[in-house]
Amino acid sequence: MYRIFLVEDEEHLNGVLSAYLESEGWQVRSFQNGGEGRQAIGERPDLWILDIMLPGIDGYQLLREIKADQPRLPVIFISARDADIDRVVGLELGSDDYMAKPFLPRELVIRTRKLLERVYGDGRQEAEARGRAQLLVPPYIVDEDGRTVRTEKGKAVDLTSKEFDLIVYFGRHAGQLLDREQVLAGVWGSDYYGSDRVVDDLVRRLRRKLPQLRLETVYGYGYRLVKA
Template sequence: MSFKIYLVEDDKNLNLILTTYLEKEGWQVSSFLTGKDAQKSINNPPDLWILDIMLPDIDGYQLIKEIKLTTPNIPVIFISARDADIDRVLGLELGSDDYLAKPFLPRELVIRTKNLLERIYGIQYQVINIPPYTIEEKSRRVKLEDSLIDLTSKEFDLLLYLAKNQGIALSREQILEAIWGSDYFGTDRVVDDLVRRLRKKMPELRIETIYGYGYRMIENDK
């Protein structure tokens, strides 16, 4: 399901990074740099708000008060550079559902967002059949008939990414960003190594090499 998320963060670079990570999950993200801009969208509510407490004009505390007056059931995640217990408690008292202190890894925000969306709305995870394999997204398991295939976390992430984009040519850069994130600074040859390991463990997969570009998974006909 494509959830609508409003992100309010005044740091332009962090705003862009977080938006990129959230959008990679398939969510529709509208981002705001000021509280006043976000205030204009309160009457057109999202499925979830992510609010920075310290903003240059209207702070996150004032925003959440206005949000809860209009849409009391919409979940809110607070993010803040202040990690004081009083800020956490005040946020909870005002109706926030989670609190994340800066600095944090963008992936942590994604995980917390996903967990909150699942708890509030329920998320339909996919079961993908690529004969003779079955991929269970929620349990992160891969089955070959009645046997489980032992994959590392990165191997499973790659398999799921390729499986959800069957027939699409994916560049090494796309795969690198999807699996390791935009803040990874290593070589893109780690993609080749991960594909090699996946092919070895799941030889029936049809993963085509697009020389000089990347890879594409072709649906099995079996």
């Protein structure tokens, strides 16, 4: 299921567009100002739809920050201002499509579908690609490409780079009994010469952030992630 973030400050239009997009089976999260949208950049949806004129942070600034975080993530710009100027500026900043208000909600759905297909391929290709890019570490979903971890309900979990590397390592070796030296080499590299106790410290931090993680401690040896 594609995840789409919509930033539109007109409440009625926001609701209408969200409903049309959700009718296609997509998961839609909507925001009514640029500040709310900015806070969600790290969650990395499959596509953003941005109004240019927003209270607080405008669509231009939001687009800059989205592209700085993930340059290839597709974005559709919508605006009621001067179409030619907004189209040119939006394209220069990295938007993938532009729609001038007023437009039919169905047109936005069609444009969105075509852009998703162009970027990710058809549904089958998307499923295959995501199957390779995602690790299931029940009850969490680990997106290796996007370097994100989510709960079953889609809520993002904020991890440091090393915490993310650790859960990926355990996920790739689910069911295997791993000693600290193996984890140390897999996460820190074979040229790391520090104490293997850093593994225990990182595991404690990971468990604190992912309390439902089914990671067993094998005393005197190491760890094992319970295989789903």
